[in-house]
Amino acid sequence: MKNLFLLLSFYFLTSAVQAQAPWATAALDKSAEKYKKLLTLSEEKGRLPRSAEADNSIRWTRENHIDWTEGFFPGTLWLLYEMTGDETFKTGAENMQALYKSHKDNTTTHDVGFIFDSSYGRGFEITENPEYQKVVMDASKALASRFDPKVGAIRSWSWGGWKFPVIIDNMLNLELLMRATQISGDSSYWNMAITHANTTMKNHFRKDFSCYHVVDYFPEDGSIRIKKTHQGYANESAWSRGQSWALYGYTMMYRYTKDKRYLDFAENLAKYNFKKWPKDLVPVWDYDSPKSLVHIKDASAAAVFCSGLFDLYQQTGKSKYLKKAVAQLKSLSSEEYFVEEGTYGNFLIHQCAGNIPKEDEVEVGLNYGDYYYAEALKRYLTINQNP
Secondary structure, three states: OHHHHHHHHHHHHHHHHHHHOHHHHHHHHHHHHHHHHHHHHHHHHOOOEEEEOOOOOEEEOOOOOOOOOOOHHHHHHHHHHHHHOOHHHHHHHHHHHHOOHHHHHOOOOOOHHHHHHHHHHHHHHHHOOHHHHHHHHHHHHHHHOOEEOOOOEEOOOOOOOOOOEEEHHHHHHHHHHHHHHHHHOOHHHHHHHHHHHHHHHHHOEOOOOOEOOEEEEOOOOOOEEEEEOOOOOOOOOOEHHHHHHHHHHHHHHHHHHOOHHHHHHHHHHHHHHHOOOOOOOOOEOEOOOOHHHOOOEOHHHHHHHHHHHHHHHHHHOOHHHHHHHHHHHHHHOOOOOEOOOOOHHHOOEOOEEEEOOOOEEEEEEEHHHHHHHHHHHHHHHHHHHOO
């Protein structure tokens, strides 16, 4: 019955959009074709693709090692299954996410939120499989173990010379906790997520609504030790993907809570970022990048923002957000950013930027860039189906 519903949804979805946006239908068809090839290669390898260079060399996640990106490939397969009804993607998602299922109990990183919400969480949303529900709850417990009531936040990293680091990326992990409360009825997860969002809102942002990448706290009393960057250009610069995490995160928090503070904040974040975008709506990796690195863009930052912006439109009904998100998605779907056949290992978009200061994954295809691109595409198709 669930499969019939998905097939009917896909039929009406594609029928509605074909007349209005053939470019989006074409992007979906190309994405499905590419990911079937990448899935075949991944299944042969028995590993998860993380990034790809123009020459098709693929960086794979390490065996028996937790990787913050490992949930995004199966997550994209779930999205493609939702959009096409093709069982190949469902089976592939199930097989690929099973490779790291044991990581659900890992308490050493906040990334269990990224990993398991994008894959098992989305899979549960689609299939209502009780096994996936249990994995989501186990991962939520692991994530919740990193919450400190004195700081009022979830600790991000457990390495380096930090005391209690919280990164803006962590806003995306909160959805796993919101989902856990919906599943279990246990409001403690929900309350942790709200407390973390409020602490981040208070301490991570400047007056102009740009944000710091990292805020390090003293765990003894929750006071701030230092504010700095880790993947951006400078401590006081605006790392573009960080700005995207923020917009997406606070829009998501409003969707769950309907707390207008989060909506107002998300709208202010959108306003700030609109001023920083170039004509093609794909930002440079850091808004304050030095001239020597200003040519490096980050399509993954655009994809995250675009998906969040479609969500913001759905929460507000304001056409300005829809127009901007559609234009951004069109840009990402253009020849400039969508992967040409036979390059970048059949990833979807390129010119993504991983960690520029460390010269790691520069101008590549990234699995999280693909995930948020596919999610943005799905949100657009859904909006066109139900305007």
